[in-house]
Amino acid sequence: METETKERPTEVARSPKFEAIERAAYELFLSRGFGSVSMDEIAKRAGVSKATIYSHFADKAELFAGMMRADCAMSWVKSELSDRPADDARGVLLELGRSYIGLLAEKGAMQRIVIAEAMRFPEIAQIFFENGPNASRLALTGYLDRVCATGKLAIPDTNRAANQFFALLRDDIYLRGLLGLDSGDDLQAALDKTVTAAVDLFLKGYAP
Amino acid sequence: METETKERPTEVARSPKFEAIERAAYELFLSRGFGSVSMDEIAKRAGVSKATIYSHFADKAELFAGMMRADCAMSWVKSELSDRPADDARGVLLELGRSYIGLLAEKGAMQRIVIAEAMRFPEIAQIFFENGPNASRLALTGYLDRVCATGKLAIPDTNRAANQFFALLRDDIYLRGLLGLDSGDDLQAALDKTVTAAVDLFLKGYAP
């Protein structure tokens, strides 16, 4: 979805029904996927008729792809790493780790749908990977390069190390989330422990 | 002792049509998921009529769940870790790593389907996780305990460490596979490098 402040030169204010359709489709698709959601259902939730939907969107696939594309295109990394201090790798990685894990939980439903429909909508899977995991990896790689320049870490391949760090953060909680399994009683404590354990292993493993 | 099991008569040979149905359903479900495969399609591929399928399986959901349940229940870990030497952690972990990555590639399609249908078939997701990732983690935890007993590694939480090791092995290749993205031209070399890099980081990070 896009923010309301974003200007669209070629288009005037979008009608309330149009936005209602978008919102209804987004919520339904994200909770149940492409195949299990019918256009009748979207129309009913949006409070419009089915014909109104087809006056704004060519077909069901375009409606789905439009919603997912906009959602995947949103930037993942909230905290920029380019202006982070290179002499406090532990603090920066801890903060990045907590931010990343929060992001996984927040975007969990979207990722499950993207994976489920990756065969039918390969373009969506591509956009998701580039703007999500790959963008995160690139950002961390740049930061690790700077840390290595200070001599505080010795990483032979910062690209690979960035991948490893995010892999450690995902742990098995990511897979559990994709599978819809409850991760025990004290999830937040487990997540914090996962972050600190990942940073510990990473820093010691790449110490000079 | 059940003498008359309708579903699995292990003593009596199951009819060829029954097995043809199972094989056709398994292949189709694994390649396109639950919703996109019709009973007509399964019947056509199996060379039987639709009514014959319904004479063996209650409905489409039971047919799907039966196939996926059987596939998920298959043991993952091929090489038992209980009889592995505790004084050669690097060699054992390298071998386990290659085996695990091969397994991910082999079961890639099944995992994508399990994730995609996790909401509709939570039981399948549960069985998959227990027999797959969780069983692997338990096996590795036991081995790491033995290695720590020899003093060659110092791991505060072997359960967490086992999770971390498998997470390092998955790297981002696992996610790419779920998304159906091609992982470049030289996949095998990248996989080998991922395994060695994971073992390197793990051993140095948990060195005494």
Add this chain to the structure above:
DNA sequence: GTCTATAGATCGATAGAC
């Protein structure tokens, strides 16, 4: 047991009134 034929329901998409 296995088939053909079809019921019954739902879906995506459209025609036509207003």
Add this chain to the structure above:
DNA sequence: GTCTATCGATCTATAGAC
């Protein structure tokens, strides 16, 4: 633009002949 009404296709599941 938006609605109601419906078409045609497709799906799951079943009835009935053999």
